[in-house]
Structure formats: C-alpha cells, structure tokens
Amino acid sequence: MQRMFTKLSLAMLLMYFGTAAAVEYRQVQESDSSVMFGYTQMGVAMEGKFNRFASQLAFDPARLDKAGASIEIDIASIDTGVDEANEEVVGKQWFNAKTFPTASFVSTGMKSLGGNRYEASGKLSIKGKTQDVVVPVSFSTDGARGQFDGALNIKRLDYAIGEGAWSDVGTVANEIQIKFHFVVTAAPNKK
Numbered sequence: 114m115q116r117m118f119t120k121l122s123l124a125m126l127l128m129y130f131g132t133a134a135a136v137e138y139r140q141v142q143e144s145d146s147s148v149m150f151g152y153t154q155m156g157v158a159m160e161g162k163f164n165r166f167a168s169q170l171a172f173d174p175a176r177l178d179k180a181g182a183s184i185e186i187d188i189a190s191i192d193t194g195v196d197e198a199n200e201e202v203v204g205k206q207w208f209n210a211k212t213f214p215t216a217s218f219v220s221t222g223m224k225s226l227g228g229n230r231y232e233a234s235g236k237l238s239i240k241g242k243t244q245d246v247v248v249p250v251s252f253s254t255d256g257a258r259g260q261f262d263g264a265l266n267i268k269r270l271d272y273a274i275g276e277g278a279w280s281d282v283g284t285v286a287n288e289i290q291i292k293f294h295f296v297v298t299a300a301p302n303k304k
Contacts, residue, residue: 136299137173138259145296148186152269153286165190170297172223172252172259180223182233184293186216206276213240218248229253237265239272254299261295 149162165187172180188210193199203210220235226249233248250263268287269275275285 136257137171137176137179138254138297138299139169139171140298140300141168141170142258142296142298143168147294148184149292151290151292152288155284159193161191161193163187163190164192168295170261170295172261172297174225174252177223177225177231180220180233182218182220182235184218188214188216206279207274209240216240218246233263237267240274242272244271257299259297259299261297262293264290264292266290 143166146168147162148166149160151158151160153159163186166184168182168184170182172182188208189203191199191202191208193202202208205211208216216237216239218235218237220233222234224232224234226232229252231250231252233250235246235248236243237246244267246265246267248263248265250261253260253262267289269285269289270280270282270287274289279285
C-alpha cells in the first residue's frame with residue numbers, strides 16, 4: 114500500500130509540474146516592445162522606428178505547431194528622426210500611406226534551430242505587395258515575461274518602396290533591415 118501511495122504521489126507531482134510548466138506567451142507589452150529599421154543613405158547608416166503597431170503572439174516552446182504571430186504596423190507612425198523625411202516617406206513614391214496605411218506580417222509556421230533560436234516563416238505585406246519570408250528569432254524568459262528579438266533583411270524595391278527617382282539604390286540602398294523586440298507575458302496554456 115505504501116508503494117502504491119508513493120507512486121500515486123509521484124505521478125500527481127509530475128502532473129502538477131507538467132501542467133505548471135505549460136504556459137503560452139501571448140500578452141504583448143506594447144509599451145516595452147519596438148519595431149525599428151535600418152538602412153544606408155548616401156553611404157551613411159541610418160535608423161528609424163514605427164511608433165504604433167498592433168501584435169498578437171502565441172508561443173509555447175513545447176508546442177511550436179500551435180505558435181502564431183500577427184503584426185500590423187501603422188505606416189504613418191514612421192519616425193526617421195527628421196520631420197521632413199517622415200513627411201516624404203509616407204508619400205506616394207515611398208510607402209503611399211494613404212492607400213496602404215498598414216504593413217503586416219502573419220506567420221505560417223515556426224521551427225526550432227536549437228537553444229533559444231527559432232525561425233518564423235510567414236507572409237510580409239508592404240504597400241500591397243506580399244512576399245514569403247523567414248525570420249530568425251531568439252526567445253528568452255525572465256519569470257513570466259518573455260522576449261522575442263529578431264531581424265529580417267528585405268529589398269525595398271521588392272515592395273515598390275521608393276519609386277521614380279527614388280528607385281536609384283545609389284542614394285538609398287535597396288537593403289533594409291527590420292528589427293523587432295517584443296516583450297510578452299505568460300498565461301496558462303489553452304489545451
């Protein structure tokens with residue numbers, strides 16, 4: 114009887130700790146998160162950010178088949194650091210924010226690369242053009258808070274960003290790096 118009680122207690126402890134560890138990171142703390150970009154203009158490295166975006170994440174490292182991400186960026190919230198440039202890039206030849214007010218990423222899958230490194234595949238849509246992309250992502254935790262960090266290199270002309278005279282990649286390079294940092298909190302996993 115003692116042996117059976119010990120086995121039952123052990124099974125209940127394993128079940129408890131297994132359930133306690135089953136958390137999903139999904140509540141994005143937008144005030145602690147950021148979406149930035151880097152590019153080269155006339156040989157000089159430049160950076161900027163988007164001040165407004167909405168995101169939905171669902172991530173449990175033990176259940177990658179259920180992982181998902183959707184990020185929508187308000188193009189008019191772009192901040193290049195220069196007011197005149199901000200006005201220019203929302204215009205028709207650059208982002209055409211009146212016609213295409215948002216850019217978005219929607220994940221289609223996630224795979225582990227080992228350690229805290231992952232790849233998120235998905236669809237990136239900017240200025241009415243959609244491309245399949247693979248985004249390298251790192252994930253770390255600090256208690257009930259998780260952090261996603263990653264960077265994606267794109268070619269701006271693939272999305273018609275910078276048309277007409279601005280399509281000259283000698284002035285503004287074709288390569289753009291989109292960088293993100295998302296802070297998320299954990300909640301019990303939905304079964």
